[in-house]
Amino acid sequence: GAVVSQHPSWVICKSGTSVKIECRSLDFQATTMFWYRQFPKQSLMLMATSNEGSKATYEQGVEKDKFLINHASLTLSTLTVTSAHPEDSSFYICSARDSGLSTDTQYFGPGTRLTVL
């Protein structure tokens, strides 16, 4: 139980294009999902908190117009990197909190590696 998937697992794109990453909770409903970014040998940094049916809450320093988040259903959140540039290359990880549990435990997806050429 408590499985979170991400798609794609890796993507290579040209500079200036947009890339969409999907995060799905497969066997539970998630009112709240989180998007993280991880640079090599560094910590996971929270980018934004995604709430179903409302606007995402972005962390300080994260451009909301560049990293568009949509949480249209209780099992799906998407992150779109718009007009990607090489500095956006990173490992993007999502997590989801089970809406049916009164706990702060997050379940993580396997991550998506984005490379912008």
Next chain:
Amino acid sequence: GDSVTQMEGPVTLSEEAFLTINCTYTATGYPSLFWYVQYPGEGLQLLLKATKADDKGSNKGFEATYRKETTSFHLEKGSVQVSDSAVYFCALSSMFSGGYNKLIFGAGTRLAVHP
């Protein structure tokens, strides 16, 4: 702000050796503390957690005790196996404005166990 510091890796051990991965934290409130593990090619998995001072979290032979006096949550295992090779992340959960918790992670420690 809140932060987590954990020992740098990689940590290389022989099978059946004793493992300690140090983790200390800085927090203004009373956070919950977690250890997550990431096996190669997989997502982060919750290994154990502790929600208040002196709590001991344990799972799969791993243990960590929430030490408020030293602001630490060190991970230990008495006898590691090759299958324990992974990256281990220490994290804390703090309540932020808006009424939700968010996780703050340490940098991660890579553990390699050799037969």
